[in-house]
Amino acid sequence: MENLNKVFTEQQVNDISSKVLKTSIAKITDELQGKFSQEMESWIYEHYLNVKNKIEKELIRDITEEFVQDPMQYKFAKLREKLFLENKELLVKTLTDEAIMLSVENVLEKYTHRNHQFDWKWKDAILKFISENWHKFKDDERVNSGLIRDIDMLKSQINILKMKINELENKDF
Numbered sequence: 001m002e003n004l005n006k007v008f009t010e011q012q013v014n015d016i017s018s019k020v021l022k023t024s025i026a027k028i029t030d031e032l033q034g035k036f037s038q039e040m041e042s043w044i045y046e047h048y049l050n051v052k053n054k055i056e057k058e059l060i061r062d063i064t065e066e067f068v069q070d071p072m073q074y075k076f077a078k079l080r081e082k083l084f085l086e087n088k089e090l091l092v093k094t095l096t097d098e099a100i101m102l103s104v105e106n107v108l109e110k111y112t113h114r115n116h117q118f119d120w121k122w123k124d125a126i127l128k129f130i131s132e133n134w135h136k137f138k139d140d141e142r143v144n145s146g147l148i149r150d151i152d153m154l155k156s157q158i159n160i161l162k163m164k165i166n167e168l169e170n171k172d173f
Contacts, residue, residue: 008016067076084091130137137143 063079066073067079071080
């Protein structure tokens with residue numbers, strides 16, 4: 001011990017150990033503060049996300065219910081526009097197809113009815129349309145099965161009428 005006293009005095013050892021202790025405490029404090037700060041940030045962010053998700057769900061539910069009840073409110077203009085633009089092709093095609101189909105059905109029904117004075121013109125126009133566009137219909141399975149069914153029914157009626165004619169011819173009056 002004597003040799004150590006000659007190298008360092010008690011005061012020098014106290015000063016050095018005090019400096020080492022202060023430096024160690026400062027480093028440990030900084031590290032603890034950093035870890036605490038990271039943990040708190042993570043914890044706060046997790047709670048923020050949970051509350052944010054809950055609020056979003058409630059907001060979406062409320063907006064959806066209100067939109068369904070009264071979609072024409074001015075505040076829903078952007079939503080209506082976005083919904084339309086996102087689904088424009090499907091909506092326009094569907095609505096156009098339905099409108100054309102209903103219009104054609106209504107017109108045909110109205111003008112081909114037996115009591116209408118121009119029904120023969122419409123029937124001639126329908127026949128002309130089918131004749132001119134037969135290439136579009138001839139390979140269609142539904143058209144073919146419908147026509148074949150009609151042809152078979154007509155053949156059956158013809159055979160029945162032929163049998164009746166034969167019966168009448170063979171009867172003695």
